[in-house]
Amino acid sequence: GARDLGSPVRVNQLGYLSDGPKRATVVTAATSPLSWSLLDSADQPVATGTTTPYGADAMSGDNVQLVDFGTFRGSGQGYRLAVGTELSEPFDIGDNLYQPLRRDALAYFYNNRSGTPIEAAYVGDAHARPAGHLGVAPNRGDTSVPCFPGTCGYSLDVRGGWYDAGDHGKYVVNGALAAWQLLDLYERSADNRDRGVADGTLRIPEAGNGDPDVLDEAKWEIDFLLRMQVPAGQPLAGMVHHKIHDEKWTGLPTRPAADAQPRYLYPPSTAATLNVAAVGARCARVFARWDLKFAAKCLIAADKAWKAAQQHPAIYAPDGGEGGGAYDDTKVTDEFSWAAAENFATTGLPSYKRAITTELKAADGFSWQETGGLADLALARVPWRLSPPDQAKLRKRLSNVADQYVADIGAQGYANPYLPADGKYVWGSNSAVANNSMIMATAYDLTGTRKYRDAALESLDYLLGRNAINQSYVTGYGERASHNQHHRFWAHSLDPSLPSPAPGSMAGGPNSGLQDPVAQRNLQGCSPAACYVDDIGSYSTNEVAVNWNSALAWMTAFADAEGHT
Numbered sequence: 073g074a075r076d077l078g079s080p081v082r083v084n085q086l087g088y089l090s091d092g093p094k095r096a097t098v099v100t101a102a103t104s105p106l107s108w109s110l111l112d113s114a115d116q117p118v119a120t121g122t123t124t125p126y127g128a129d130a131m132s133g134d135n136v137q138l139v140d141f142g143t144f145r146g147s148g149q150g151y152r153l154a155v156g157t158e159l160s161e162p163f164d165i166g167d168n169l170y171q172p173l174r175r176d177a178l179a180y181f182y183n184n185r186s187g188t189p190i191e192a193a194y195v196g197d198a199h200a201r202p203a204g205h206l207g208v209a210p211n212r213g214d215t216s217v218p219c220f221p222g223t224c225g226y227s228l229d230v231r232g233g234w235y236d237a238g239d240h241g242k243y244v245v246n247g248a249l250a251a252w253q254l255l256d257l258y259e260r261s262a263d264n265r266d267r268g269v270a271d272g273t274l275r276i277p278e279a280g281n282g283d284p285d286v287l288d289e290a291k292w293e294i295d296f297l298l299r300m301q302v303p304a305g306q307p308l309a310g311m312v313h314h315k316i317h318d319e320k321w322t323g324l325p326t327r328p329a330a331d332a333q334p335r336y337l338y339p340p341s342t343a344a345t346l347n348v349a350a351v352g353a354r355c356a357r358v359f360a361r362w363d364l365k366f367a368a369k370c371l372i373a374a375d376k377a378w379k380a381a382q383q384h385p386a387i388y389a390p391d392g393g394e395g396g397g398a399y400d401d402t403k404v405t406d407e408f409s410w411a412a413a414e415n416f417a418t419t420g421l422p423s424y425k426r427a428i429t430t431e432l433k434a435a436d437g438f439s440w441q442e443t444g445g446l447a448d449l450a451l452a453r454v455p456w457r458l459s460p461p462d463q464a465k466l467r468k469r470l471s472n473v474a475d476q477y478v479a480d481i482g483a484q485g486y487a488n489p490y491l492p493a494d495g496k497y498v499w500g501s502n503s504a505v506a507n508n509s510m511i512m513a514t515a516y517d518l519t520g521t522r523k524y525r526d527a528a529l530e531s532l533d534y535l536l537g538r539n540a541i542n543q544s545y546v547t548g549y550g551e552r553a554s555h556n557q558h559h560r561f562w563a564h565s566l567d568p569s570l571p572s573p574a575p576g577s578m579a580g581g582p583n584s585g586l587q588d589p590v591a592q593r594n595l596q597g598c599s600p601a602a603c604y605v606d607d608i609g610s611y612s613t614n615e616v617a618v619n620w621n622s623a624l625a626w627m628t629a630f631a632d633a634e635g636h637t
């Protein structure tokens with residue numbers, strides 16, 4: 073039957089910052105302006121106005137009109153927007169809106185740690201579980217993982233890190249991107265004197281150790297990434313194994329501690345190696361403020377990785393295979409450039425500067441596969457490394473890309489800085505939304521251009537409900553929030569004794585490829601922005617992943633900080 077999309081009045085179901093943009097989208101056949109009113113929790117109108125007709129939204133086909141209640145200065149809980157007889161979902165207006173989500177978006181990482189018990193003291197009884205992949209039966213564990221048969225003659229202790237997503241694989245390229253985004257979140261926050269990254273802000277075992285919790289969380293992953301490096305004495309010493317995962321896919325549900333599959337190290341790749349060169353360099357700079365020994369360890373690993381990649385510049389991870397994601401990539405000029413930029417940003421050495429060959433492009437944004445734009449984001453964190461003319465060029469490049477995303481928001485009925493030229497939404501489209509928002513936020517930091525800040529904030533509306541299917545993609549935030557994401561442990565919809573996803577977990581989002589059987593059964597003929605189903609079986613639209621939640625964590629930290637300025 074037809075999908076129940078609820079109210080045609082689409083809002084950010086979490087709410088709006090007092091000092092932020094406040095717009096909503098109404099799906100309607102009407103082509104002339106309609107009256108709207110903002111109702112408080114007692115159903116009293118506190119603001120009124122008329123809508124602005126928009127026309128057809130590009131990626132959904134919906135005929136829409138826009139509501140702008142940005143001049144309303146009040147704050148509180150349980151507001152609704154009324155257009156005619158239609159009422160939106162309830163939402164809040166205030167300064168502290170993003171504080172809980174900012175914390176929960178980062179709690180995602182502790183919940184998905186491998187090789188350690190997830191303790192009730194930090195996550196509550198429902199989400200607690202024993203350690204997975206430490207070699208306790210029936211697990212084979214990650215403490216002594218052999219290479220895939222015939223690919224090398226050793227085994228490595230690659231315990232720890234985060235599980236990738238709904239599966240129990242651990243993959244270097246997107247794991248490194250996620251760790252990088254947490255390091256950048258920390259650095260951005262520290263540069264802006266944001267107390268939200270202090271020690272004691274997260275519920276993790278390391279809280280109280282004196283170091284910022286978000287860095288403790290990033291270190292949990294970086295420790296794993298460094299363990300994936302090929303040891304000295306081996307032919308490919310310094311290179312980094314692409315991934316480690318099960319021989320065959322396990323079914324749903326599977327508790328991490330119950331995964332009995334053999335696990336293998338897959339061959340090193342130039343891409344994985346350069347990811348460690350990039351993140352190792354960033355780690356060295358950021359941890360120099362907190363843990364000199366670890367900072368030095370990161371820099372040594374980065375240096376070894378950079379040199380190994382020069383010697384082996386074209387070892388590509390293949391597509392296909394069994395039991396894990398491919399994370400295939402046959403173009404690594406972008407990874408070379410990003411690694412060079414991170415190493416230049418940290419060391420200032422001109423040889424690294426000369427190896428930067430890429431810049432941000434609006435059409436690419438960035439992703440685990442396309443890292444060229446990250447070179448500019450690396451430089452944006454340390455503009456003082458550049459000469460004044462080069463700084464001006466960097467500001468110009470970021471402004472041009474941010475201008476394009478602002479235009480993309482204006483070109484759509486639902487504010488969205490993601491507008492793919494081919495008219496198709498990719499697997500993990502929500503991460504493209506959040507990453508493009510991060511680029512606009514960084515352009516704001518670098519240039520002070522207010523419209524970039526507002527556009528970055530408004531993009532969160534899309535992720536939290538102001539979209540073609542009235543869907544908040546973040547568990548626990550909004551009346552119509554995703555809660556059946558594809559996950560082997562958070563599998564409540566299959567086994568009531570297991571928990572639902574933890575609050576703050578973001579679904580991958582609409583994917584016009586319909587790349588799983590559940591999507592194929594439910595979504596035939598969907599418009600790109602509507603190709604999503606909140607079903608645990610739909611891994612191509614409804615999985616979670618570390619590199620998607622890191623984007624959410626970055627943006628919600630930004631929004632929280634902006635709420636207090």
Ligand code: 9MR
Pocket residue numbers: 236237238239241396397398399499500580611615616617
């Ligand atoms: O995020 C990945 C996306 O870019 C790819 O198109 C897709 C298919 O290769 O894989 C996604 O990553 C998944 C990985 O392969 C396996 N673990 C879950 C990841 C998120 O769905």
